[in-house]
Amino acid sequence: MNRDDIIINIEHVSKSFGDKKVLDDINLYVKKGEFITFLGPSGCGKTTLLRLIAGFLDADSGTITMEGKDIDGIPPYMRPLNTVFQRYALFPHLDVYDNIAFGLKLNNVPEDEIEARVMKVLKLVSMNDYEDRDVNSLSGGQQQRIAIARAIVNRPKVLLLDEPLAALDLKMRKDMQIELKEMHKKLGITFIYVTHDQEEALTLSDTIVVLNEGRIQQIGTPTDIYNEPQNEFVADFIGESNILNGTMIADKKVSFIGHEFECVDEGFGENVPVDVVVRPEDIYIMNQLKGAQFSGEVKSCIFKGVHYEMTVETDNGFELMIQDYNAFEVGSTVGMFVKPVDIQVMKKACTANVFKGVMTSLNTVEILGCEYECPETPGISKDDEVNVEVDFDKVDLLDNKDDAPQFGNVSFILYKGDRYHLTIVTPEGYHVLADTHDVWDKNDIVGIKILPQDMKITKA
Amino acid sequence: MMKKIFARAYLAFVLFLLYAPIMFIAVFSFTKAKSLGNWTGFTTDLYKSLFSGASAESQNILSALGTTLLIALVASVIATFLGTLAAIGIYYMRGKKKAALQFLNNIPMLNPDIITGVSLFLLFVFLHISQGLVTVILAHVTFCTPYVVLNVMPKLTQMNPNIYEAALDLGATPRQALSKVLVPQLLPGMFSGFVLSFVMSLDDFAVTFFTRGSGGLETLSTFIYADARKGGLTPELKPLMTIIFLVILIVLIIMNIRSSNKNKHL
Numbered sequence: 001m002n003r004d005d006i007i008i009n010i011e012h013v014s015k016s017f018g019d020k021k022v023l024d025d026i027n028l029y030v031k032k033g034e035f036i037t038f039l040g041p042s043g044c045g046k047t048t049l050l051r052l053i054a055g056f057l058d059a060d061s062g063t064i065t066m067e068g069k070d071i072d073g074i075p076p077y078m079r080p081l082n083t084v085f086q087r088y089a090l091f092p093h094l095d096v097y098d099n100i101a102f103g104l105k106l107n108n109v110p111e112d113e114i115e116a117r118v119m120k121v122l123k124l125v126s127m128n129d130y131e132d133r134d135v136n137s138l139s140g141g142q143q144q145r146i147a148i149a150r151a152i153v154n155r156p157k158v159l160l161l162d163e164p165l166a167a168l169d170l171k172m173r174k175d176m177q178i179e180l181k182e183m184h185k186k187l188g189i190t191f192i193y194v195t196h197d198q199e200e201a202l203t204l205s206d207t208i209v210v211l212n213e214g215r216i217q218q219i220g221t222p223t224d225i226y227n228e229p230q231n232e233f234v235a236d237f238i239g240e241s242n243i244l245n246g247t248m249i250a251d252k253k254v255s256f257i258g259h260e261f262e263c264v265d266e267g268f269g270e271n272v273p274v275d276v277v278v279r280p281e282d283i284y285i286m287n288q289l290k291g292a293q294f295s296g297e298v299k300s301c302i303f304k305g306v307h308y309e310m311t312v313e314t315d316n317g318f319e320l321m322i323q324d325y326n327a328f329e330v331g332s333t334v335g336m337f338v339k340p341v342d343i344q345v346m347k348k349a350c351t352a353n354v355f356k357g358v359m360t361s362l363n364t365v366e367i368l369g370c371e372y373e374c375p376e377t378p379g380i381s382k383d384d385e386v387n388v389e390v391d392f393d394k395v396d397l398l399d400n401k402d403d404a405p406q407f408g409n410v411s412f413i414l415y416k417g418d419r420y421h422l423t424i425v426t427p428e429g430y431h432v433l434a435d436t437h438d439v440w441d442k443n444d445i446v447g448i449k450i451l452p453q454d455m456k457i458t459k460a
Numbered sequence: 461m462m463k464k465i466f467a468r469a470y471l472a473f474v475l476f477l478l479y480a481p482i483m484f485i486a487v488f489s490f491t492k493a494k495s496l497g498n499w500t501g502f503t504t505d506l507y508k509s510l511f512s513g514a515s516a517e518s519q520n521i522l523s524a525l526g527t528t529l530l531i532a533l534v535a536s537v538i539a540t541f542l543g544t545l546a547a548i549g550i551y552y553m554r555g556k557k558k559a560a561l562q563f564l565n566n567i568p569m570l571n572p573d574i575i576t577g578v579s580l581f582l583l584f585v586f587l588h589i590s591q592g593l594v595t596v597i598l599a600h601v602t603f604c605t606p607y608v609v610l611n612v613m614p615k616l617t618q619m620n621p622n623i624y625e626a627a628l629d630l631g632a633t634p635r636q637a638l639s640k641v642l643v644p645q646l647l648p649g650m651f652s653g654f655v656l657s658f659v660m661s662l663d664d665f666a667v668t669f670f671t672r673g674s675g676g677l678e679t680l681s682t683f684i685y686a687d688a689r690k691g692g693l694t695p696e697l698k699p700l701m702t703i704i705f706l707v708i709l710i711v712l713i714i715m716n717i718r719s720s721n722k723n724k725h726l
Contacts (some may be wrong), residue, residue, distance in 0.1 A: 056625050083629045089622035093644040102640075103630035107645040154630065 005159060007032045008053065009210050013062030015048055022048045024214040030158075030192060031207075035184050037193045039201040040211035042307055046194045049211070050160055053192065054408050065155075081158040082151035082318070086166055088143045090135045096122075096146055097131040102232070103154040121149040124183065146181070158190040165200065175278050175305050179199045198238045202226065210234050225274055228344055231348040234423075235277040235346070242283075244417045246276035246345070254345055257417060258316030259294045261338060265345040275346040280309065280323040283343035292335025296320070312336070318417035337363045352391045353433055356460060359383060365457065369428040370451055378456045385460040392421065395434035396452035397446040404447030408432060410440050424448060481697075482705050489698035510696040517694040524683035525700065528662060531593070531679060535600035535655035541655075542601065543608025544650050548642065550609070551616040562613075565606045576603055584671060591673025599671040600661045608653030608659065615649035620649035657713070 008030040015023040023045045030036050038046035051057045053064060055076035063070055071079060082103070090099050097118055104114045114273075122128050125145040135143060144164055151159055165173045172287060181204055182192050195201055201208050202222040208218040208231075218230045229235035235243050247254030253267035256276045269273060282403060289295050296314040308327045312320050312334060320336075328334055357367035359382050366375040367388050380386060380408040400406035408424035415421075434450055442447065490508070493500045513519045550561050568576065580599045582590050623645065628638035643650075665681035672682065680700075688692055 054625075054629060058630075075627070075633075077631045077633055083576065083626070084628060085622040087620055087622065089620050089626040090646075091623065091626070091641055100628070106631045106636065124683075 002027050002139060005031050006242075009050075009065045009068075010053075011065075013049075013052065013059045013064060015045075015052065015057065015060050020360065022214050023052075024399040026214075026217065028209055028219060031188055031191060033188055034206040035181075035193065035204055036207045036209065037195060037205040038209050039195060039198060040209055040217075041087045041196055043212040043213075044211040046196075046211050047162055050083075050162055050192065050194050053158075054083050054160055059071045064357075068129050080156055081160055082154050083162065084144075084151050084155040084164045086146050086163045087241070088140075088167075089188055090143055090147055090148040090150070092136055094135070095131070096127070096133045096135060096138075098144060099135055099228055100131075101148045102150065103250075107136045107154075117153050121153045121390050124152070124186070125371075126179075132419065133401075140168055140174065144168065148180075151227040152183075152187060152189075153455070154187065158192060159187075161191060161193045162200055163195055164193075164427065165195075166195070173200070175382055177366060180204060184276040202238070210237065212237070231346055231349065232296065233412070235344070236412060237416055240280050240321060240323075241313040242278045242280065243376055244278070244318065244418060246274050248272045248274045248345060253342070254334050254343065257294065257318040259313050259318070261293065261343055262340040263343040263345055264340050265343075266430050268345065268347065273348050273351050275347065275348055278320075278338055278342060280321040281307070283322045283336055283338055283425060284429060285310070285322050285324050285326075285328060287328070287332070287334060289333070289335040291337065293337040293377050295333060298330050298332050298334055301330055303327070319415075319418075347450060350433070350456050352392065352397065355388045355430070357386050357388050359386055360443040363452070365455075368406045368426050368430045368432065368448065372405050373452045374455045374457060375452045380457055387458050389456040389458070390450055390454055391435050393419075394450065395432060396449040396451070397422070397424070397438065397440065398449055399447070401447040404446045406446055407445055410442055410444045410446060468556070482701075483707040486705070489702045490520050492600045492695070495661065503558070506695055507699045510699050511558050512615050515696070518696045520678070521680075521694060521696055521700060522557045524680050525681045527593075527677065528679040528681075531597055531600060531668075532661035535597050535604055536654050538597070538601045539604035539657045540608050540654045543605045543653055544612050544643070544646060545651075546605065547609045547612035547616060547646075550637075551613065565609050568603055568606045569610070573603075573664065573666035577667040580607055580667065581670040592675045592677055594681075595670055595671045595673065596677065600657075600664065603664075603667060604657035604660055605654045611653035612646050612649040615646045624702070641718065652715075671695050 006029045010026055010028050013023060013026040014021065026045075038049055040046050047059065052059050055071070055074060058072070063072060065071065066079070066081075090101065094102065100121060101114050104117060109117070116129065119128070120154055122131060126147055127142065127145050127149065130138070130142070130146075130161065135146060140308075144167075148164070164177050164180075168176060174389045177200060180245060193201075193204060202225075205222055207219065208225050209219050212233050218225055218234045220228075225234060225238055229238060229241075232243055235241045244256045246254050248254050248265070248268040248271070249260065249427055251271050252263055252266075254261055254263045254265070254274065254276060262383045273447060286292065290392055294314055294316075296312040299311040299313050299319070301310045304323070307325055310322045310324065310328055312322055314320060314336075322336070355367040357365045359374075360371055360382060361367050361382050363374055363376050364371050365388060366372075372388075374388065396404075398404050406424040408430075410422055411425045412423035413420055416435075419435045419437055420440065422434045422436060424434060424446060426432065426448070434448075463479070474726050488499070490502050490504065492503050492505050494664065497699070509515055510521065513522055546565075550558060570580050577599070580602070581591075584595050589595060589689075599631040601632060619642075621642055624637055628634065651724065662677075663681070668679050669682055672679075678686070684693065684697060687697070
């Protein structure tokens with residue numbers, strides 16, 4: 001990678017608002033002329049990252065360089081980039097022409113050049129003849145075009161776009177996506193785009209940066225991100241997927257849903273627990289069992305426009321989502337198979353909860369900010385620092401938060417075909433992972449109970 | 461039907477109570493009788509004598525009026541400036557600090573004038589500031605500024621929060637962003653804050669009384685107070701009050717028409 005091709009380089013950037021860490025050690029670079037998208041759910045830190053680049057916020061630590069120069073401390077009005085804001089932020093007291101000319105006038109560009117440039121960008125955003133209009137009289141889509149024109153007329157090296165299409169209706173959004181892509185081609189400048197809409201990101205971007213809870217989950221091309229998600233979060237967030245617990249038996253051999261499959265992944269080791277992702281359109285479904293790798297019963301079948309979406313319960317009791325152009329009758333027995341290339345194997349981030357704690361007596365331990373009963377363990381005494389290991393399915397979740405020593409907020413739910421895999425965050429910010437068959441909703445408050453016999457205590 | 465008549469009569473009665481005193485003065489400004497309430501035939505002599513400044517009294521009135529207008533103008537210009545900047549500052553604050561400052565801003569408005577006046581008087585004495593026109597203006601600025609803050613604040617909350625940043629982004633320095641983007645947005649609020657300050661200043665007696673010092677500075681309110689204590693009001697005050705009432709009425713009507721026109725546009 002040639003260093004000259006990098007226009008923005010972000011190294012070890014962190015940012016907190018109060019106690020909340022919004023960005024945690026962000027590292028990425030932006031290539032000159034590319035269309036890069038920061039993608040993630042609301043609150044993942046994508047907008048904060050954009051505002052750091054624009055200069056509206058300062059990072060707590062780390063450096064952001066632009067064309068090799070550190071831009072820390074350079075105020076936004078001195079940075080060679082322009083922003084298109086989510087809610088347009090046009091100046092209501094100025095007409096279309098003066099809105100677009102605002103930046104040029106500040107830079108003392110000669111009057112005739114201003115006029116020529118304004119007219120040119122108006123044409124570029126298909127808004128010719130609108131120069132005398134009051135901006136308040138324009139529709140949302142038109143205002144957004146003017147906002148884009150106002151930014152690009154200054155010929156920035158980088159254009160920042162903060163969810164620019166979020167306020168538009170679906171049809172308008174689709175049209176604008178195409179226009180943005182064309183504009184990017186025509187202008188040849190770098191676009192940094194922020195969105196929570198995965199489809200938009202896949203459509204527009206050269207590179208996607210997936211963010212969650214202030215951390216980068218994956219950086220890659222749209223096809224990389226879609227076909228080879230690196231973790232559960234990316235697999236779940238981008239497109240639809242079946243995410244399942246599996247075991248890597250050996251190289252190119254993985255077992256999940258109670259069957260063994262050939263795959264193309266290697267280097268995980270033998271008998272290693274993994275997560276397996278299979279996209280719903282990659283499971284082949286047929287009315288016969290001949291040639292099938294496994295069988296199942298169709299539980300539901302819904303028409304989705306282009307395809308049918310079916311839920312199938314497999315012979316071993318796992319639920320799979322399958323998309324196919326043909327409908328299969330509910331209740332019928334079907335055969336299925338998956339091609340080796342369509343099985344994406346991911347390393348598990350962890351296979352059990354490990355909590356750091358301190359023994360408060362021989363049979364109590366302080367973990368998750370609370371005191372839990374624990375088994376007496378030979379060789380471990382009061383005040384010892386310990387690691388407490390608890391399997392995912394040994395964490396009991398209770399309706400009433402007062403029935404357990406600690407409680408938490410369900411922050412992420414993943415369906416794994418036969419169970420739900422929940423991430424629970426305690427008020428102090430500890431993460432607890434739990435497998436359950438019960439149905440919980442996001443943001444439910446649950447009590448976290450752990451029985452003493454389910455804890456494995458080792459000295460830290 | 462009865463109910464309707466009663467409702468109308470009640471409304472008319474309330475309006476009569478509200479406006480009778482000023483109507484009374486307006487009517488009697490067109491007669492020459494020295495004592496109030498005596499009708500000695502229609503004449504505009506009082507108006508003529510007020511504006512010609514023929515008598516010593518009308519000269520005193522005109523000079524007090526001039527002082528009053530000067531104080532009101534200077535004080536409300538300063539208050540508008542300070543109040544607008546304060547409102548912007550408070551708007552961009554967060555959490556507890558913001559709530560605390562908004563609360564502190566409200567107290568001077570609820571504080572009785574007499575307490576504001578006496579405390580300012582004591583402050584000026586304590587600081588050895590000789591009292592006169594300047595102290596009166598300073599005093600008026602202190603009680604007008606919170607009203608400007610109160611009028612500008614809603615304009616800030618209505619504004620798109622990204623507008624200021626958009627200006628910076630397009631190359632405006634913070635000062636340029638303030639003058640070219642923020643102020644035009646806030647202008648209606650600043651204007652109503654200014655008008656309110658102006659009227660509050662015109663209206664003030666208690667604060668002026670305690671901060672004007674002993675140099676013989678007279679505003680309309682202190683002049684009328686002194687005049688009334690001397691025994692009987694100067695007759696020329698009646699046409700002056702009528703005119704002031706009319707001016708304020710016209711300004712209010714214009715402001716109302718303007719705001720209703722604006723609403724039609726939206």
